[in-house]
Amino acid sequence: MFPGAFPAGAQDRLLPASIPYRFFGTAVVLHLAAWAVLLAAAGEVPGFAGGLGPVLAALHLVTLGVLAMTALGAAFQLLPVATSRALGPDWACRLSWWLLAPGVVALAIGMGTGWMTALEGGAVLAAAGLVVGGSLMARTLAGVPGLAAITRPTWLALAALLVLAGLGLLLVWDFAAGLLPDHVRVAAVHGLVAGYGFMGSLALGFSTVLVPMFVLGQPVPDAIGRRCAALVAAGLVLAAAGALAGLGWLVVLGGTAGLAAAAMHAIALAKVFKGRMRKRLEPFFRLLLPGWAVLPVSILAGMALALGVPVARLAPLWGFLMVFGWLLTVVTGILQRIMPFLASMHTAAAGGKPALLSGLTARRPLDLHAGLHGLAIVLVAAGILAGSPLLVRLGAAAGLAGAAAFAAFAIELARRYRAHRLSSLSSSSSPLATTKDVRP
Secondary structure, eight states: OOTTSOOTTGGGGOOOTHHHHHHHHHHHHHHHHHHHHHHHTGGGSTTOOSSSSHHHHHHHHHIIIIIIHHHHHHHHHHHHHHHTOOOOOHHHHHHHHHHHHHHHHHHHHHHHHOOHHHHHHHHHHHHHHHHHHHHHHHHHHTTOOSOHHHHHHHHHHHHHHHHHHHHHHHHHHHHHHOOOSOHHHHHHHHHHIIIIIIIHHHHHHHHHHHHHHHHTOOOOOHHHHHHHHHHHHHHHHHHHHHHHHTOHHHHHHHHHHHHHHHHHHHHHHHHHHHTOSOOSOOTTHHHHHHHHHHHHHHHHHHHHHHTTOOOTTHHHHHHHIIIIIIIIHHHHHHHHHHHHHHHHHHHHHTSSSOOOHHHHOOHHHHHHHHHHHHHHHHHHHHHHHHTOHHHHHHHHHHHHHHHHHHHHHHHHHHHHHHHHHHHHHHHHTSHHHHHHHOOO
């Protein structure tokens, strides 16, 4: 689509910086909260099989508080640039955050404590925030010709969003009413649709834009986007139907379609890497590449779980690999690159000399985060398999330390951005600058 950089005129379609960064900043804070809650609940993680409690709260602090929050903030800015279409009124973007942010916090409190008022109210607010955000995305995509590599996965993600929101509200209601014939199976479908359907499809679509842009490579062909989206859609329908009906072989068929989509996507990106102009990969790829490698592992774990493979604690392992191992790893990798990138774009749009990415990015906190996050994934996964709360606790502590390092990166980015803006304003208002700008 636009290898190497945003297309001409992209600065004219920049949203006010306060819109995407309120989502990104919230994601950074709730990233810390998620690991802190998981650390406090380390003893419950290996045997977790669903139900209210701090483990469920930590899971949703990641899925809604980090993943969905980042996805909306990125989509609000990227889709108008990619499609050359207006997103919608700024107030609607802010409304999405005002609904989602308090909704996630209240939902997590309700899940962790069993306080039904917070649980139900938070679920309604969070679902409303997602629907508002999804409606803005749909408005942007409506009538866009071509661009199937991003539009098809995004439409699939929006369809999954409606399903996961409905199932989420149903599950919350069932905690009090207890009328669902099998709460666990419905929860499994909710997890499948949320992880692989909503966030997975968005990651699929956005990576076909962001990866070629950041490596100066050719875009992924639209035909690949259409085929991947079709495979993901088929896989979701089959796996969800199998999980709901308790038919393991149907889940395996769905998982096989998902593996095929992942393989096709990986091959397409490998071709982008092979023909790229920027030969040296940027540091954020040390999260992206391992994160995408965990995707097929998580699918295989889900297939084994559906078949009843006699491996202890396979259910919590599958959920952890999907949410923390794959999605959180990929999303924090994207976030550490897109935050300074958009900050640089905003300094250029404001006039004066644009800030360099290297000048906005603090490398040491990101180095710490990458190492600690990787260690956390390995230790928690090992702790789940071994049934060891100690390993889970050590892994969650590493994850919390990594999240703190990531927060330090975000704070330093804000400081450097503000310093650059103040410096630019000071230079433009100096007598020398004023004399230079005067025309006869």
